[in-house]
Amino acid sequence: MNKKTLRVSPKSIERLGVYRRVLQQERAKQKTHIFSHQLAMLCGNNAAQTRRDLMAVGYEGSPSRGYDIDALCRAISALIDGEDKCVAVLVGVGNLGAALLEYVEKRCPHLRIGAAFDSDHAKTGRVLCGVRCHSVDEMDEVIKRNGAEVGVIAVPGRAAQEVADMLASSGIKGILNFAPVALRVSKNIYVEQIDLAVALEKVAYFTRRKDYVKKER
Amino acid sequence: MNKKTLRVSPKSIERLGVYRRVLQQERAKQKTHIFSHQLAMLCGNNAAQTRRDLMAVGYEGSPSRGYDIDALCRAISALIDGEDKCVAVLVGVGNLGAALLEYVEKRCPHLRIGAAFDSDHAKTGRVLCGVRCHSVDEMDEVIKRNGAEVGVIAVPGRAAQEVADMLASSGIKGILNFAPVALRVSKNIYVEQIDLAVALEKVAYFTRRKDYVKKER
DNA sequence: CTGTGTGAAACTCTTCACAGCA
DNA sequence: TGCTGTGAAGAGTTTCACACAG
Secondary structure: OOOOOOOOHHHHHHHHHHHHHHHHHHHOOOOEEEEEHHHHHHOOOHHHHHHOOOOOOOOOOOOOOOEHHHHHHHHHHHHHHOOOOEEEEEEOOOOHHHHHHHHHHHHHEEEEEEEEOOOOOOOOEEOOOEEEEEEHHHHHHHHHHHOOEEEEEEEOHHHHHHHHHHHHHOOOEEEOOOOOOOOOOOOOOEEEEHHHHHHHHHHHHHOOOOOOOOOOO | OOOOOOOOOOHHHHHHHHEEEEEHHHHHOOEEEHHHHHHHHHOOOOHHHHHHHHHOOOOOOOOOOOOEHHHHHHHHHHEEEEOOOOOOEEEEEOHHHHHHHHHHHOOOOOOOEEEEEOOOOOOOOEEEOOEEEEEHHHHHHHHHHHHHOOEEOOHHHHHHHHHHHHHHOOOEEEEEEEOOOOOOOOOEEEEEEOOOOHHHHHHHHHHHOOOOOOOOO
């Protein structure tokens, strides 16, 4: 209903991805419509927040019917996926890299992992989840050939900055970094950091804070 | 300087984990003191935020010397680790589970992964990163024997809710969930959700938003 | 009624800016 | 001077609560 991209908050973007996944599951169960409180419950948040998030996508539901699942899915996709498929590359095909390939190949048809890289020659040349693993020497050439925009760093910490520099010089514009290192990259590259060890520490901390009580449903 | 645990924000807790890691690295380089802006730079944020976070730990630096690295490390640990080691268990020893074991065993001496579980009998009985993998049938017994408080769910989505129920009934009080499913658990269990596919979608989205410009640093 | 969309309040997190100390 | 600790402002996020619609 509005001018489209008017600035959607990061948190909303994350949740919209979750909504879409849940909507696709419901659609597979032959459901055609859903109310905000039902969707909220399936996603683990509350109805007000769900409606607020959906405001951003510019699709309006009906008070009597709720949201048309199919139309809402398309509206969300129009907002978060771009016009064309986004191509990403993975650097570091260890356990974590392989896990990411599985998750993404199964669940993100609108994203494509175009290639993977590893310094271990035992891995180069192999194909995992449909993605070919190249030597890091070929990184620049392969990234440019695929027109990749996003890089995922799943290498040990000591190698992460060097990989980030290589990605940046090949024209990558966004990085998802699993290495426990703060990357130093130019301002126009978006970086998202996920640190598994810190995440677990956080859970341990809040688990022990006896005063913690979850808010609602 | 204050009454200790007066309520530290989740974001601060995450960053404190990062500060500690960086401080340990600096200590290994024989440095004894550090200023807030140096620590901030190494962690990828700014000095004001770093000082604000450190307020919570109840250790004061000196304007001339900065922070004593060793003392600050201990103060952070006193805040985020409890009195005794926290024990966690891992359910699902696939690629992701194995990656987590590596990360945590290397970098979290104050946490212990007491056991792992998998439904695949080819994996049970084996030992990865010093952690023994059990059959899921033994979950209740092993969790109680180890006094585990935290559970990590790294199984496929369809199995996640069932695993969460088992963990809850064995007395687990906090869950780190990698399955792309909103868990339904009782209010007094803390749940932290990490969804790799959604994380990548988010990076793809912000990478493409040309108007995005990183703030500083 | 029971639902949606949304202004406005409430809450959380980040940044500014400055007093005070060595 | 150049740093720390922190009140206060600002930015971002969530929740409330209500007008309106079928």
